[in-house]
Amino acid sequence: MPSFGKGAITVRMYTDYFCVPCQSAEQRIEYLVADLVKRNIIRITFIDTPVHKQTLLYANYFLYILNRKNDFDHILFARTALFDAARRKIEEKAGLEEFLRKKGIMFKFLDTKSTLAAMNAYIKSDAVRSTPACIIDNGKQKQLFSGADQIIKALELLR
Template sequence: MVRILIKRMVMKSALSGKEKFNILLALAGIVLVFVYAYCGDSCSYLQGSLFGIDLKYLGVLFMGTLVAFSLFGLREYRLFLLSAGAGAEAFLIGFQVRHDVFCPYCLAFGAVLLLLFAINLDWGRRRLIGIFAALGLLAFVAFFNGSVTPSFAAEPLKPVFGNGRIHVRLYSDYFCGPCSRLDPEIAGPIAALVKKNSIRVTFVDTPVHQHTSLYVRYFLYALNEKKDIDYANKVRHALFLAAAMNITEREKLEEHLKKSGITYKIYDPAPTFNFLTGYLTEDKIRSTPTAVILDSGRKTVVRGSADIARAIGEIP
């Protein structure tokens, strides 16, 4: 096999213009991957893996294989690999469109791949091209694991509203009965205090129940779409209602939010979780609902729905 490949390479030593162009484009794709990898955190718009392998490594492997196929004159293998790549790229472009976050380097890499596919397209093999494109698409549908980060997101999203002197940290769990009864009682007063800059409120969703983490994610996703105190209260109300209905599956929760008029934008909430965990640790939260009120250096911890409602009502 090695002898055959060497013989092919010798025979193809005088590469045609098309082969040289194929190699040049593949090398350009590799350069794009390295530029993306080393440009720093500010351009990490899209991150993902397939079969647990980072897409950056797969991109280099993909383009490197194309270079090898071009050098050895393996045109059919190159076409089938490009077909699978085109199917995968269709998925990745759709992923970016869905989340409304676009990575210039990823799109440039995709443009190079699709150009390679176009110049090597052979309609006489359209059936096999379709099969390999479908395989590439299905592989990403089944095994792709990715996350998006909004462009220029220097600071993590924080569920904080208002600029008042008094800071209220409200700890609650969507599956907590007293929390669900407290929420409609204080939502209006909190919104009014925020709007007149009397308080700064931080909603710290506390994962006491096993399914709360899912709800916390969608609360943050909703704030990533629209960060507004009235919208935050609307989302919280919808999530408390979902918990009362014992919705614990992601698909059903998404359907419930859609019916409730809640839109959201998915992002990586890990930095936000770190921010909120800091407060949970600092305030030593052991139960919900709990409110921590900080005013002029004085810290007051209030527990229980009745006492929290009373404390919120007493804020001028």
Template sequence: MGRSTIANINEKLIAAGAAFCAFIAIFIFAPCTGHSAETPIPSFGEGKVKVRLYTDYFCPPCREMEAGLEPVIGELVRSKIVNLIFADTPFYKHSALYARYFLYAVNEKKELEYALFVRRALIEAAKNRVDSAERMEAALKEKGIKLKPFDPKQVFTALTNHLKEDQIDATPSCVVEKDGKKNKYVGAGDIISALNQLKGAAK
């Protein structure tokens, strides 16, 4: 491996580390109002199979996957096959801002269809390069999305632990825990295929 290649890899690792540190700082130290959420991480569904979906609103493959993903996870949640967590990742400059507002929105209304609607709105905001809290609140208000701010420190800590334990270094990624086994899938095709295979799982 040439020196230039190594240098490029090092630069990417440093950039990723800086983004992750920024994610931590924003989640822990940003001002907030309201009361604590009822649960550490918002989850959807009462199934025994645990699913953690790692995406980023600025990730083009994640955006493209959303339309094909929604009906699959909708069926899995309604059928009480899975317990689903949307785990936003800190891989882009403004990722933390978007993750925070997703949490604020689902803290107001914790329903899967609403969460999916919020995700679509955030994807649109990312495409429109919304990069501040003021612009974000205006964009969400225009969609009729209400917010219930709270201190997300505990949620962030739990998400950080999952990121480390699941060794997430790319998006989209999905971790499925079933029958004591944990499998990780990367890329839209593999993720949707793996989730479709869960449809026959015992409730």
């Protein structure tokens, strides 16, 4: 399962690229996550949560992008692009590939079944029912936060 950061606090971020609240909150959440990762406060795992039927295509491409370049800043850029593609209602493989290439985002195919299965296991074990959602686990307590406002407040408290 791809994770970023060396912090003692584990964060799992659950989003769906086609979820309007996820789209509107992504920039604010990304800023906080980037700051917390770079200051070695958290270790984050992004878990694509298939609420909409097109999300599986995007989840696969997120993993393909990660397979090509496993770099935190690049992944944040790629996530922003994937959210932008979803806002533009790009729902076909060819259209998504063209969109990513125009953004300079390359990808390398791989078998994603085991990673997607692990993501689904986390979705179930963390009892995620909607997006956006976030688990923050400090080693003593694991908490679920739902909705952009709750997530942002929780991340701000970690700063």
